[in-house]
Amino acid sequence: MTVVSLETYAENTWCPGCGDFGILAAAKAAIQELVREGTPLENIVILSGIGCHGKIVDYINVNSFYSLHGRVLPAATGIKMANPELTVIGFAGDGDAYGEGVEHFVFSAKRNTDIVLVVHNNMVYGLTTGQYTPTSPKGYQGKSTPKGSPEEPMNPIALALASGATFVARGYAANKKHLIWLIKEAVKHRGFALVDVLQPCVTFYNTFPYFSKHVYDLQEEGHDTSDFMAAMEKAREWNHRLEGRVPIGIFYKVEKPTFEEELLKGRRPRQMPYIDTVSHVLKQHI
Amino acid sequence: MREYSVLIGGQAGDGVRQAGQMVARIFNRLGYYVFGYDDYPSLIRGGHNFSLVRAAEKRVLNHNPEVDVIIALNKETVEKHAWRLNNNSLVIFDGREQIGVEGSKVLAVPMSAEVRKRRYHPLTRNTYALGIMAGALQIPLEILKDVVRSMLRKHVEENLELAELGYEEGKNHAIRRVEKLDNDPRPVLTGNEAVALGAAKAGLRFYIGYPMTPASSLLHYLAAHEDELNVITVHPENEIGVAMMAIGAAYAGARTMVGTAGGGFALMVESLSLTGQNEIPVVFVVNQRPAPATGVPTYTAQSDLHFVLNAGHGEFPRVVVSPGDVDEAFYLAGKALNLAWKYQVPAIILSDKHLAESYMTATFDESRVKPEEPVLWKPNGEFKRYLDTETGVSPMAFPGTPGAIVKVTSYEHDEYGITTEEPEVITKMVEKRMRKVKYIVEELKREETVKVYGEGETAIVTWGSTKGAVVEAAEKLGLKVIQPLYLEPFPTWAMEKALKGVKKLIDVEVNYGGALARLLKTYGIHVDAKILRYDGRPWTPHELEEKLREVV
Numbered sequence: 001m002t003v004v005s006l007e008t009y010a011e012n013t014w015c016p017g018c019g020d021f022g023i024l025a026a027a028k029a030a031i032q033e034l035v036r037e038g039t040p041l042e043n044i045v046i047l048s049g050i051g052c053h054g055k056i057v058d059y060i061n062v063n064s065f066y067s068l069h070g071r072v073l074p075a076a077t078g079i080k081m082a083n084p085e086l087t088v089i090g091f092a093g094d095g096d097a098y099g100e101g102v103e104h105f106v107f108s109a110k111r112n113t114d115i116v117l118v119v120h121n122n123m124v125y126g127l128t129t130g131q132y133t134p135t136s137p138k139g140y141q142g143k144s145t146p147k148g149s150p151e152e153p154m155n156p157i158a159l160a161l162a163s164g165a166t167f168v169a170r171g172y173a174a175n176k177k178h179l180i181w182l183i184k185e186a187v188k189h190r191g192f193a194l195v196d197v198l199q200p201c202v203t204f205y206n207t208f209p210y211f212s213k214h215v216y217d218l219q220e221e222g223h224d225t226s227d228f229m230a231a232m233e234k235a236r237e238w239n240h241r242l243e244g245r246v247p248i249g250i251f252y253k254v255e256k257p258t259f260e261e262e263l264l265k266g267r268r269p270r271q272m273p274y275i276d277t278v279s280h281v282l283k284q285h286i
Numbered sequence: 287m288r289e290y291s292v293l294i295g296g297q298a299g300d301g302v303r304q305a306g307q308m309v310a311r312i313f314n315r316l317g318y319y320v321f322g323y324d325d326y327p328s329l330i331r332g333g334h335n336f337s338l339v340r341a342a343e344k345r346v347l348n349h350n351p352e353v354d355v356i357i358a359l360n361k362e363t364v365e366k367h368a369w370r371l372n373n374n375s376l377v378i379f380d381g382r383e384q385i386g387v388e389g390s391k392v393l394a395v396p397m398s399a400e401v402r403k404r405r406y407h408p409l410t411r412n413t414y415a416l417g418i419m420a421g422a423l424q425i426p427l428e429i430l431k432d433v434v435r436s437m438l439r440k441h442v443e444e445n446l447e448l449a450e451l452g453y454e455e456g457k458n459h460a461i462r463r464v465e466k467l468d469n470d471p472r473p474v475l476t477g478n479e480a481v482a483l484g485a486a487k488a489g490l491r492f493y494i495g496y497p498m499t500p501a502s503s504l505l506h507y508l509a510a511h512e513d514e515l516n517v518i519t520v521h522p523e524n525e526i527g528v529a530m531m532a533i534g535a536a537y538a539g540a541r542t543m544v545g546t547a548g549g550g551f552a553l554m555v556e557s558l559s560l561t562g563q564n565e566i567p568v569v570f571v572v573n574q575r576p577a578p579a580t581g582v583p584t585y586t587a588q589s590d591l592h593f594v595l596n597a598g599h600g601e602f603p604r605v606v607v608s609p610g611d612v613d614e615a616f617y618l619a620g621k622a623l624n625l626a627w628k629y630q631v632p633a634i635i636l637s638d639k640h641l642a643e644s645y646m647t648a649t650f651d652e653s654r655v656k657p658e659e660p661v662l663w664k665p666n667g668e669f670k671r672y673l674d675t676e677t678g679v680s681p682m683a684f685p686g687t688p689g690a691i692v693k694v695t696s697y698e699h700d701e702y703g704i705t706t707e708e709p710e711v712i713t714k715m716v717e718k719r720m721r722k723v724k725y726i727v728e729e730l731k732r733e734e735t736v737k738v739y740g741e742g743e744t745a746i747v748t749w750g751s752t753k754g755a756v757v758e759a760a761e762k763l764g765l766k767v768i769q770p771l772y773l774e775p776f777p778t779w780a781m782e783k784a785l786k787g788v789k790k791l792i793d794v795e796v797n798y799g800g801a802l803a804r805l806l807k808t809y810g811i812h813v814d815a816k817i818l819r820y821d822g823r824p825w826t827p828h829e830l831e832e833k834l835r836e837v838v
């Protein structure tokens with residue numbers, strides 16, 4: 001079987017060596033494998049927020065919705081509920097998903113919408129030149145916090161779990177094979193799937209040396225992905241300080257009814273006919 | 287003109303609104319045109335609520351401050367509204383004590399006590415009172431019973447029993463006979479209900495909303511009628527979520543509408559601008575209420591005209607419609623949805639509390655609204671979501687279409703949907719989008735875009751729900767009325783025609799600054815006088831008549 005080409009003519013403008021290249025490569029490979037395994041290419045939709053990460057939609061030749069900063073998830077939810085047959089994969093920044101649009105993050109997890117969210121977590125606002133984000137460690141010095149960030153970082157893995165996400169994982173942009181596997185697992189999972197990806201920003205916060213030495217694979221070491229408390233414990237093992245070991249892999253995975261199933265109750269929005277009269281309703285108003 | 291007005295007053299939780307709607311339906315079944323106005327503060331229990339129902343031989347779009355009957359569920363109602371009574375009026379009062387109201391007949395009936403004695407639901411008291419009213423106005427009991435059966439789901443037998451009891455008492459104190467007219471009953475709708483039905487008839491698939499008065503009842507209505515109208519309703523986390531979900535759903539091919547008041551729309555403004563860039567059709571219902579900020583949530587205003595016209599960063603075409611009654615609400619909701627989809631632009635239905643929540647007789651012809659075909663991609667050759675065409679409208683395809691890769695974006699982009707910063711491409715795409723205005727205007731020239739009532743050298747210009755009071759007052763004074771139904775693109779051609787021969791132009795609105803007058807000025811139309819109010823209340827014909835006499 002031939003591999004579908006996903007190239008576009010858009011010029012890639014990421015800094016050489018950026019962790020985003022690893023996510024792009026893994027995303028393309030995952031999409032190609034999904035297509036090879038039977039998902040029609042036209043049924044795949046990707047979205048992105050605004051930031052360096054957002055450019056990914058210009059670099060993959062597939063249906064795409066380049067959204068606003070922080071607004072990947074409600075748009076993805078709208079797409080999925082209007083056409084549940086689509087495979088919907090969102091790409092967002094850490095500033096995007098955990099800052100500007102965090103309410104949608106909490107609610108998408110709570111609803112269990114059947115979409116995938118890949119977060120390019122570089123712990124900085126890349127495109128706006130390196131300010132601290134919700135996941136920057138306390139004391140991080142960027143242009144908006146020259147005296148050091150006064151805040152503790154947010155723990156998105158723990159937040160996703162607490163919000164009700166049914167698939168919670170972390171990848172590393174430099175572990176391409178592992179990331180392809182995670183994205184595919186996330187797509188196959190029915191429900192809201194978070195793949196938070198450690199994505200070093202070589203220009204503003206080069207974390208490659210640290211992560212390459214300190215990540216370890218949860219699945220290799222053995223972890224019960226159906227145990228919520230164990231997942232929470234693993235989530236809290238590391239929180240964005242460049243200290244200690246960093247678990248990657250699937251933290252948690254359970255089955256629950258999805259938002260679309262509960263909302264649509266078997267209705268197929270794109271196939272429902274237009275009504276040809278409202279007279280039956282008008283009668284109730286007499 | 288034969289007409290009757292009834293006021294029902296009590297506390298929040300007393301079922302005043304429903305009782306008002308029952309009165310409206312009684313008169314509807316007698317062949318009258320009806321109009322019902324609800325006045326209620328923003329609270330759930332206590333306070334003072336009242337409904338004013340007016341029934342007349344001719345179409346009426348406003349309440350009458352003077353009433354023939356007051357149903358006072360408490361003493362406060364009598365105190366607050368005694369000024370509305372005339373020599374022929376009747377007060378039906380829930381209580382034992384005989385209270386004096388100068389010049390009017392008072393019928394004190396201990397209704398609550400009777401209901402309590404029978405251990406019936408407290409709200410059955412309202413039917414008791416309506417029974418008394420029906421008796422006093424010599425309205426056939428069967429009509430009231432029929433309304434009870436059609437409107438109430440619970441305690442029907444108890445209600446019917448109390449209707450009869452009340453009727454017997456009322457009969458002994460008859461003040462008038464309401465004659466039955468030779469008209470079939472017609473649907474009685476609120477502005478929100480008419481918008482819901484008009485949009486549904488034009489193919490609405492999703493309605494998405496976050497509760498906010500006076501738009502909540504639109505969400506509730508569509509949620510209650512999902513299966514009858516093939517509409518799916520969603521209530522997300524906030525208005526940003528609402529607007530973005532709508533854009534996502536429309537991108538996937540579903541006709542989608544959202545609704546809110548000014549404050550919620552403020553949160554949607556960034557998304558509105560996104561629809562300007564990615565050309566995804568979404569309809570926004572904006573129901574005005576007094577602002578800024580939380581303002582006066584349950585009252586009315588027309589102070590968001592320029593907000594709605596100018597909302598969103600950047601330049602992009604939009605459609606703004608302004609219905610003034612339920613018929614216009616039905617037609618314009620359908621038109622807004624169709625225009626949005628045919629031209630891939632955002633469309634805004636600008637309404638207000640007075641239209642959205644008041645109920646009135648509908649006479650629209652539903653066959654005039656149906657889904658109109660958007661420009662769709664025919665599977666041949668390469669698909670370009672933003673193909674530059676003569677009309678500026680690019681044939682659409684939705685994800686899931688074999689052979690089409692549908693790339694939409696918030697960045698400026700080339701025809702394929704890939705980000706661009708090239709000056710030539712930017713210029714071309716801005717012009718492509720703005721070119722659509724010309725074709726929207728061409729289509730609007732075939733539509734009724736400005737309504738004209740009466741004739742003469744003195745004209746009143748007004749918009750939205752205010753036209754109801756204006757038209758009635760103008761009729762009495764022999765003045766012409768001009769009401770634009772479209773505020774963007776502004777129908778200059780039709781205004782020019784309407785203004786022919788007009789020597790004096792008076793602007794009537796419900797805001798402080800004269801928003802419409804300001805808009806007209808940008809098109810070179812100057813008003814000679816403005817009659818404005820900004821107390822949260824709609825104009826009534828009587829008040830306007832006085833004001834108009836001063837300036838004419």
Ligand SMILES: Cc1ncc(C[n+]2csc(CCOP(=O)(O)OP(=O)(O)O)c2C)c(N)n1
Pocket residue numbers: 049050051052053054069092093094095096097120122124125126127128133
């Ligand atoms: C509403 C809004 N606020 C601010 C911005 C400016 N802005 C663009 S990208 C960005 C930060 C992006 O950071 P992140 O989401 O972490 O993405 P990254 O660039 O790191 O990939 C900001 C604040 C914007 N585009 N929109």
Ligand code: SF4
Pocket residue numbers: 013014015017018019020052053122126127200201202203204
């Ligand atoms: S600024 Fe950082 S995140 Fe952005 S492209 Fe450069 S390296 Fe990558």
Ligand SMILES: [Mg+2]
Pocket residue numbers: 051093094095120121122123124125126133
């Ligand atoms: Mg970032």
